[in-house]
Structure formats: structure tokens, C-alpha cells
Amino acid sequence: MELDREAVMQIVISSAALVVFVAAAVFVSTNYASNGGLTDQGGVAIVGAIGLFIVVMLAAGVWMERQRF
DSSP: OOOOHHHHHHHHHHHHHHHHHHHHHHHHHHHSEETTEEOHHHHHHHHHHHHHHHHHHHHHHHHHHHOOO
16 A cells, blocks of 8 residues: 555654654653652643644644645
8 A cells, every 4th residue: 555745744743743742741740740640730731741732733734734745
């Protein structure tokens, strides 16, 4: 099965964003852990990481839509 250039770009961008999100989640969970759970700051940081992931995926989707393949 052969993929076109647009599908490959979508896979690469989505995979990169997912790796960055997982890295951010691991960073937050290791640095803001207390007694087996997250601190208040850790909760805010993980919500920020989720929000950043959503904004990055939105921007990537808009950018991909405007490209001419």
C-alpha cells in the first residue's frame, strides 16, 4: 500500500506532537509528584500540557489544510 505525501506528513506531524505531549506528561508527573499523586501545581501543569497539545494539533491541522500537495 502506497501512501501519498499528504498522508505521510499527517502521520509525521501527529506522531511528533504525540511524542512531545507524552514527554511533557512524563516531565510533569516526575517533577510534580507528591505521595503518589500530583501536587496542585502539577495538576495545572498537566492541564496546560493538554491545552498546548490541542493548540498544536489545531495549528498543524490548519497548516496542513492550507498546503497544496
